[in-house]
Amino acid sequence: MKFRAMVLEAFKEPLRMREFEIGRLPEGSVLVRTLASGVCGSDVHIARGEDPRTPVPIILGHEGVGEVIEVAGEKRDVNGESIRPGDHVIWNRGIVCRKCYWCTVAKQPHLCPNRKVYGINMSCRDYPYLLGCYSEAVVLLPEVEVLKLSQDIDPATVVIASCSGATAMNALDSLTEPLAGKTVVVQGVGPLGIFIAVAVKSMGASRVVVIGGSPERLSVAKEFVDVSLNRRELSEEERRKKVLEITHNRGADIVIEAAGDSQALLEGLNLLRRGGTYLVAGVAVPQQPIPFSVYESLVFKGVTLQGVWVSDTRHLIQAVNLVASHPVVFEKLVTHRFRLEQVNEALQHVEEKKALKAVICFE
Ligand SMILES: [Zn+2]
Numbered sequence: 001m002k003f004r005a006m007v008l009e010a011f012k013e014p015l016r017m018r019e020f021e022i023g024r025l026p027e028g029s030v031l032v033r034t035l036a037s038g039v040c041g042s043d044v045h046i047a048r049g050e051d052p053r054t055p056v057p058i059i060l061g062h063e064g065v066g067e068v069i070e071v072a073g074e075k076r077d078v079n080g081e082s083i084r085p086g087d088h089v090i091w092n093r094g095i096v097c098r099k100c101y102w103c104t105v106a107k108q109p110h111l112c113p114n115r116k117v118y119g120i121n122m123s124c125r126d127y128p129y130l131l132g133c134y135s136e137a138v139v140l141l142p143e144v145e146v147l148k149l150s151q152d153i154d155p156a157t158v159v160i161a162s163c164s165g166a167t168a169m170n171a172l173d174s175l176t177e178p179l180a181g182k183t184v185v186v187q188g189v190g191p192l193g194i195f196i197a198v199a200v201k202s203m204g205a206s207r208v209v210v211i212g213g214s215p216e217r218l219s220v221a222k223e224f225v226d227v228s229l230n231r232r233e234l235s236e237e238e239r240r241k242k243v244l245e246i247t248h249n250r251g252a253d254i255v256i257e258a259a260g261d262s263q264a265l266l267e268g269l270n271l272l273r274r275g276g277t278y279l280v281a282g283v284a285v286p287q288q289p290i291p292f293s294v295y296e297s298l299v300f301k302g303v304t305l306q307g308v309w310v311s312d313t314r315h316l317i318q319a320v321n322l323v324a325s326h327p328v329v330f331e332k333l334v335t336h337r338f339r340l341e342q343v344n345e346a347l348q349h350v351e352e353k354k355a356l357k358a359v360i361c362f363e
Pocket residue numbers: 040041042043062163164
């Protein structure tokens with residue numbers, strides 16, 4: 001069988017269409033026909049060579065939903081159900097070693113130093129090549145944790161669960177107190193920020209404030225958040241005033257960075273109440289250091305500061321459940337649909353923040 005895929009052969013160059021021939025599959029692996037492939041904000045950085053993990057050549061794309069074409073031998077999903085041709089599936093984009101300290105003792109498999117990720121650090125140089133989602137088909141290796149999906153869920157809508165959605169759920173998983181009654185500020189209104197906003201609202205947060213710079217994205221968020229603040233229209237001081245106004249002058253209980261910019265920490269810590277929690281969920285590639293006053297912003301305020309790195313299979317399952325219970329909201333996030341040959345255009349739309357969520361769709 002032959003499949004086409006968009007390959008990054010050199011950093012900062014357009015992706016090129018290539019064809020791959022798939023013969024015998026490794027025992028226990030699953031060949032899926034791609035139904036939807038999400039264009040993640042980090043793909044823009046990866047294509048420029050800013051992610052230190054990425055080799056070339058590589059088929060980019062780490063968010064995918066597919067329909068099973070073939071199973072080599074037997075494979076069950078994480079619920080123990082047998083996987084068969086025709087099934088719709090989503091999978092954990094990362095493969096961990098199950099042997100290291102983080103996998104076995106700390107039980108934090110997403111921090112496994114040997115983690116391999118589809119479309120990020122698995123090259124298409126060697127067979128079975130199809131290890132990224134900007135492709136007509138993907139080979140899910142035997143170690144991949146797969147989840148069967150209901151055929152009623154739109155693949156283009158649920159594909160967000162595989163990266164942004166799962167990372168959002170990992171961020172919230174690190175909170176030690178319930179969200180009920182809390183005021184949460186989300187910095188950034190990309191797919192990650194909006195996913196977090198919907199999730200915290202559904203988990204009982206009393207007020208959700210989003211801060212963003214794109215009017216198109218803010219107008220989508222407006223429908224389900226309590227306060228949306230445009231950082232191009234309001235100064236940092238004005239934004240802080242708005243947050244203080246609705247929190248009896250205390251500041252937010254939780255602030256979550258989902259802007260992908262380390263600079264956001266400086267404002268975010270300022271919006272937090274004493275004893276609050278700050279989660280850094282959006283920074284995905286190395287960036288310039290920021291000046292940061294440890295005494296005023298962290299110690300004196302008694303703040304909990306938490307970095308969030310990727311996600312695990314349970315976060316994927318939580319994200320799929322959230323999408324399934326809010327299909328109308330998440331459908332609205334998919335503002336742009338492209339064909340496989342238009343991937344470069346899709347990446348440009350994401351880079352210029354014209355698209356909220358861009359998805360590659362296949363016939
Ligand atoms: Zn991603």
